[in-house]
Amino acid sequence: MTAAELLDQVVERVAPTPGRTRVLAIAGPVAVGKSTIAATLAARLRSRGASVEVLSTDGFLWPNDVLEARGLLDRKGRPETYDLDRLDALIIASRAGEPSLSAPVYSHQRYDVLDEPEVFARPDVLVVEGVVALQRRFGDLGLYVDADVEDVEAWFVARMHDLVRAGV
DSSP states (O other): OOHHHHHHHHHHHTOOBTTBOEEEEEEOSTTSSHHHHHHHHHHHHHHTTOOEEEEEGGGGBOOHHHHHHTTOGGGTTSGGGBOHHHHHHHHHHHHTTOSEEEEOOEETTTTEEOSSOEEEEOOSEEEEESTTTTSSOOOSEEEEOOOOHHHHHHHHHHHHHHHHHTTO
């Protein structure tokens, strides 16, 4: 099966259901392409007329001051450093038909959660991507993405070089 055929199957599985938000969770280790796959799937769903929001679980990290107060700053990125109850509440609100939703936003420039959440209309499909996206069973479909260590390392190093060149 080709990657395109696999993506088509995923799109078919999470096709919008009138009046109900479908949730697709995409998880895996750092630097395996979760965000790229989420963006590709979102574009394919939008091309079929669905409204789609992509949420990174990075926004659900506890803010640095909270992590520091709890003695968890050096464990940042581990499951216990995420506010998974807040993520659950957002999923429940979307499933309940709340017309407006809000999600915290993480800044890789500040290395912290921003003060102002992102507010958006309830979508037909909510794509939740990140290392903890499969920690809870809230999705209609869950994908786990993995890659060879050599590929992950090469991509990660290239990403860091790009950030340094950009002055981040």
